[in-house]
Amino acid sequence: MTSPQPTPTHPTPTHPTAALSTAARSAATLSAAERRELVLRAAVREGLLDRDDALLAAFVDLDGVAASVTALHRAFPAEVDVLHAFAAKANCLVPVLARLRELGMGCEVASPGELAQALAAGFEADRIVLDSPAKTRRELAQALELGVAVNIDNWQELDRVDELLRAGESRSRIGVRVNPQVGAGTIGAMSTATATSKFGIPLADDGNAERLLAAFRERPWLTWIHVHVGSQGCPLDLMAEGVGQAVAFAEKLNGELGRRQVVGIDIGGGLPVNFADERTDPTFSAYVERLRAHAPALFGGDYRVVTEFGRSLLAKNGFTAAYVEYAKESGGRRIAVTHAGAQVATRTVFMPDSWPLRITAHHPSGAAKDGPTVPQDVAGPCCFAGDLLAKARPLPPLESGDLVALLDTGSYYATTHFSYNSLPEPAVHGFTVADDGGVRFELLRPAQSIDQLLRPVR
Known part of the structure; x- marks a missing residue:
């Protein structure tokens, strides 16, 4: 039998992102990268991405x-x-x-x-x-x-x-x-x-x-x-x-x-x-x-x-964002261990040549990281060595607390969750962007709690 589906919440308005220079421009003129940064900043500010309570979330561009x-x-x-x-x-x-x-x-x-x-x-x-x-x-x-x-x-x-x-x-x-x-x-x-x-x-x-x-x-x-x-x-x-x-x-x-x-x-x-x-x-x-x-x-x-x-x-109307938990080095290779892996990017992890993903690096605020790039692996949280989203990918150096965004993941990916290691389903948020740069979010699926994971066996 099917599980009951969540009822979408009413959209919650947010204030325009003043820190982003593009915010005063019409939303229609924003590049995809600028639009994504606007949404990430708003998501961090509203706690939809949070180091303690929301380490991973997916976003669907309803516009x-x-x-x-x-x-x-x-x-x-x-x-x-x-x-x-x-x-x-x-x-x-x-x-x-x-x-x-x-x-x-x-x-x-x-x-x-x-x-x-x-x-x-x-x-x-x-x-x-x-x-x-x-x-x-x-x-x-x-x-x-x-x-x-x-x-x-x-x-x-x-x-x-x-x-x-x-x-x-x-x-x-x-x-x-x-x-x-x-x-x-x-x-x-x-x-x-x-x-x-x-x-x-x-x-x-x-x-x-x-x-x-x-x-x-x-x-x-x-x-x-x-x-x-x-x-x-x-x-x-x-x-x-x-x-x-x-x-x-x-x-x-x-x-x-x-x-x-x-x-x-x-x-x-x-x-x-x-x-x-x-x-x-x-x-x-x-x-x-x-x-x-x-x-x-x-x-x-x-x-x-x-x-x-x-x-x-x-696909191109969505992305998935996750925090970097640790940044380490092994054999001369930088490795960013994130909270997005096989559980939300199953095809990419198991068939990386057929399903490569673009990945962008962001500061904890959601702002894009720029500057010189270095080759680094972007790894997921699953307990097997192959849980990698990218190998030797040139990116600005990722540090603990940074965010990564997996692009073009509006279809499959987070909405086709793979329950490896009993990792819970992340929240999925819809969003729209107003002409003044304000972002409105709509909950499409709430994050699954550990208690919800345990309910079937209680």
């Missing part, structure tokens, strides 16, 4: 989230009937999902917990899409009863849906996930359209195209095709090629059936994120251009469209 959602909506032409469903896995906090709903998003979920969170955030059932390769009968029955859209992953799941629909009708729009088998990007774990992927029904495997044609012919309620090629590490043309194959297959199905039975294409999400610098690259508009080239029928007005973007909407 930036709204701008990213706007960019996504504008990228798709108005004549296309499209539902942009946020991939809940990227940031499953109910207040974040509720904010996305208010911005016109739907929600894509892949577990009973995510479905419960989407419903708690107020999404209507017909704006929720259920994707998972391991849906149970109970999950399927619930989704069909509520009217949640379902993308069927495999032949056995199709049999289960048959059984459930024989027992009663459903308002759900139901589709089949196909695997176009177009290959992998640079990160195998993020590539879902390889020849042997665990996801979907592989189109090129012997007999599958014919079997799918028969399945659609026998089931008029199968009206959607779903495809998802991958995410980080996948080039746009590879993703668009996979969508193109799915659209071509939908066209073939409709032609063979002699009717427009397939009325919608769920193209998944997966737009890669640039973790190297502040630029948003690639953009949603650039992806739409590649979709036009590989899948022009998607834009002809014959199909409804669903997207499932997640990381690309939130």
Whole structure:
């Protein structure tokens, strides 16, 4: 069962940061670094970061989230009937999902917990899409009863849906996930359209195209095709090629059936994120251009469209901040031991080459540290040697009491907590910045206490 979600607090206003020379300027003119420093200073001043009580916290830029959602909506032409469903896995906090709903998003979920969170955030059932390769009968029955859209992953799941629909009708729009088998990007774990992927029904495997044609012919309620090629590490043309194959297959199905039975294409999400610098690259508009080239029928007005973007909407709209507890030296290498490690940056710690993070150094006040840099390791608190966020990273020398900021962590990271060493979940705060430089915070998830860690065993 899911745990009760925190209720967001009312935003608390703060005073403009007088010490920052940029504070008098319009917030729209601030660079990303200046905006981040403004927020860090305010967080320290208000005790959201504190050497005793708040050693680690995450921050989500709510203004930036709204701008990213706007960019996504504008990228798709108005004549296309499209539902942009946020991939809940990227940031499953109910207040974040509720904010996305208010911005016109739907929600894509892949577990009973995510479905419960989407419903708690107020999404209507017909704006929720259920994707998972391991849906149970109970999950399927619930989704069909509520009217949640379902993308069927495999032949056995199709049999289960048959059984459930024989027992009663459903308002759900139901589709089949196909695997176009177009290959992998640079990160195998993020590539879902390889020849042997665990996801979907592989189109090129012997007999599958014919079997799918028969399945659609026998089931008029199968009206959607779903495809998802991958995410980080996948080039746009590879993703668009996979969508193109799915659209071509939908066209073939409709032609063979002699009717427009397939009325919608769920193209998944997966737009890669640039973790190297502040630029948003690639953009949603650039992806739409590649979709036009590989899948022009998607834009002809014959199909409804669903997207499932997640990381690309939130990653660059957040950061995680942690105190340096100790600064030491070993073998001639400086090491800063911080309170952010594998528990909030799991992928970076275990796959550093695929998931490198930019890190900035700050004084205890939140002000950016500048001056000469030296190579130093940035380590986390977990009790294993590999708990490193960066190795030999050139940074101004970090000292005990300083802060580090892990950039581009608005999705996954702190909101997908890894409970190594029973380290508690940190607080997550949303923020907005007013034109006068004032920062307003909104609690999205309170920090987990040690008492809360112990409750299940009491």
